[in-house]
């Protein structure tokens with residue numbers, strides 16, 4: 245029987261990953277490298293999710309203080325991007341928001357992810373939308389997909405929901421939470437890149453006006469290449485607002501370096517009051533995001549030093565969505581866990597990134613920080629849905645509160661969570677056990693073997 249005929253009947257796999265964003269790709273890689281037969285399905289024709297489709301970068305942050313606290317496949321991806329000229333690696337954050345930021349080229353990431361998944365033997369089905377979960381009582385046995393060839397079923401021992409919106413978990417009946425206490429989610433942002441930028445001219449402005457930056461830099465020797473992140477330019481922004489040239493509800497100008505000297509990523513549009521899981525809301529938000537891109541491009545050309553010749557080089561395929569649903573898992577991670585740098589015996593990821601909430605309703609960004617140099621941990625139980633078997637969750641939609649999500653959603657963290665989910669799923673598929681039966685210490689040992697950076701053991 246040909247592969248095409250077999251596929252018409254449906255797919256079978258040991259581990260099925262739904263969603264090929266960074267969490268899903270890393271989950272698939274980890275499971276395949278641990279010996280599982282892995283199928284990854286993705287609704288777009290390329291991988292990378294928010295990092296590529298929504299062009300969200302740079303990644304932040306692999307560090308807490310001076311220490312690198314993210315390793316494993318996440319660091320391997322950065323190393324390989326660097327070798328391909330698609331990333332300069334970890335750079336100091338000029339805005340001092342975090343210790344380091346990691347710019348990358350989303351086009352090179354798209355190619356690299358295909359290469360890495362092929363090397364690991366992961367099978368892919370692209371242009372395949374998850375529609376329904378196939379259940380046997382409270383256990384997920386597979387999924388139904390809408391593909392270019394019509395409906396297809398896929399069966400698996402373990403399914404990993406890496407859709408960021410928790411589509412599989414919701415369809416499987418897992419209890420969900422969304423947004424803050426009133427269901428409001430963080431603002432959405434249409435990311436865009438401007439090319440033909442003269443960063444030296446921008447650096448000259450910053451040298452002359454260090455008070456215009458959110459963090460007061462020692463700007464005397466600042467060069468264009470040092471401007472890895474720009475947050476501020478308050479006078480320029482306020483003048484444009486007063487003149488009625490911009491209507492975007494942001495309090496400052498916010499720009500990031502890409503791997504290229506003459507290009508910057510703009511993370512400034514803001515669409516509020518959106519439920520990204522409501523099709524009419526999402527449509528309105530996509531349109532408003534693009535309107536703001538045009539408005540801001542004009543603003544940069546007219547007002548910001550170094551941008552007079554700037555061109556709109558690229559806009560995201562899809563509006564950047566910071567938050568939708570979260571599963572209720574065996575443990576719900578809280579803001580207090582983060583801010584007190586709590587340790588867990590089954591920790592599978594750690595981060596020093598602050599809680600960073602882009603206002604759901606208007607201008608303003610709320611930041612709450614951990615003690616300097618500290619990290620918090622995420623227990624494996626946050627990946628295990630309460631009450632449903634056959635399923636793990638990786639990435640943005642793990643089990644946290646709204647506030648904790650505002651830190652755990654960052655890309656280095658979701659990649660590490662993907663590695664944990666993939667490693668656990670391979671174990672389950674091989675031994676015929678359920679995700680909730682995976683022992684935390686055993687999983688941690690496997691993750692350490694594979695380079696994941698975890699703190700020393702703590703007593704249960």
Ligand SMILES: Cc1cc2nc3c(=O)[nH]c(=O)nc-3n(C[C@H](O)[C@H](O)[C@H](O)COP(=O)(O)OP(=O)(O)OC[C@H]3O[C@@H](n4cnc5c(N)ncnc54)[C@H](O)[C@@H]3O)c2cc1C
Pocket residue numbers: 262263264265266267268285286287288291292293294295298300301302303304305372373374375406407408409411432433434435511563564565566638639640641653654655656658
């Ligand atoms: C505007 C914005 C700014 C951000 N800023 C930063 C930053 O500066 N640094 C940083 O590190 N992080 C940042 N983040 C956070 C980070 O980018 C994301 O939280 C993270 O990339 C999410 O990864 P994920 O793999 O969980 O989800 P995603 O990358 O969203 O991947 C989900 C995948 O599932 C697929 N999918 C969804 N539904 C279906 C379906 N029904 N069927 C099949 N496939 C499906 C999607 O196409 C996608 O490929 C930002 C996010 C946003 C939106």
